[in-house]
Amino acid sequence: MNAEFIKPFIASFINVLLTMAQTELKPGEALEKVDSKACGDVSGLIGMIGDDIKGSLSITFEESLALDIMHKMLGEKPTSVDDDVQDMVGEVVNMVCGGAKSTLAETSQEFGMATPIVVFGKNHTINHQVDGAKLVMPFTSEAGKAYLEICFNK
Template identity: 35%
Template sequence: MNVDFINPFVASIAEILNTMASMTVEHQKPFLKHGEQPLGPVSAMIPMRGDTVHGSLAISFSDTAILKIASNMLGEEIRELDDTCHNLTGEITNMLSGGARKRLWEKGYNFDMAQPDLLDASQPLVHHAKSPVVVIPFTTCAGDFYIEVALAENFSRAELSLS
């Protein structure tokens, strides 16, 4: 996938977690996802639609990562995966999509994102657009999380090659 498309997501999540949760993140090498299982117990997904972009974005947190992020953001210790963690995942997804959208708009991509869908045990699959799903793994001091980005097939093969 075009690195111009991936970097705004990397920069946005790093900025969000640094500012809102006083945490640093490191991204690892992206890879193609196989299957539709969420990569963590707390996930959210948001569609992307526009003139130049059609696809979806998902984020999945390990339990330890979202508990620490929630605790830092809310200023109180969160000890279990509950509605607070799920709702906060939706808010982080909104912030991530907004930050990435702004950065992508500056590069000439124009698209809208809807409200995120929170995924839980009743929705055990992440249904992306019919296209390759690139996973960007991240590590924090508290655990891992993953951003998944899928683009629709109307993009050329050159744009979908991993960088």
């Protein structure tokens, strides 16, 4: 997977959480992912397709981080992952993908975005409907961990 293609997604994720939720993320080391088990408690998944590229992006949050982001973004302080938290996770994934899309359009890498879906629960799975290597990038913050997964067919 081309690192120059992945960097805009990482930068967009860091920017969205810093700007929208005053949450600083520290990236860890990217690894190839070989299974479909999510590393956290609530995940947003969005598909992407262009003329010569097909892929998907997911962002998984530990519950503690998702609740903290919800509190910082909207002022609400839920005690568990509810419908509003799920909507917020979907919107974060949409903003991250949109930010990366804008950056990549400058290099003639254009794609359309699907509507995000959100799945949650302990030990849930994420199925990237794309044949290709899956990369997972862990992030840490004061409130918990997040994981950005990306998969493209080239």
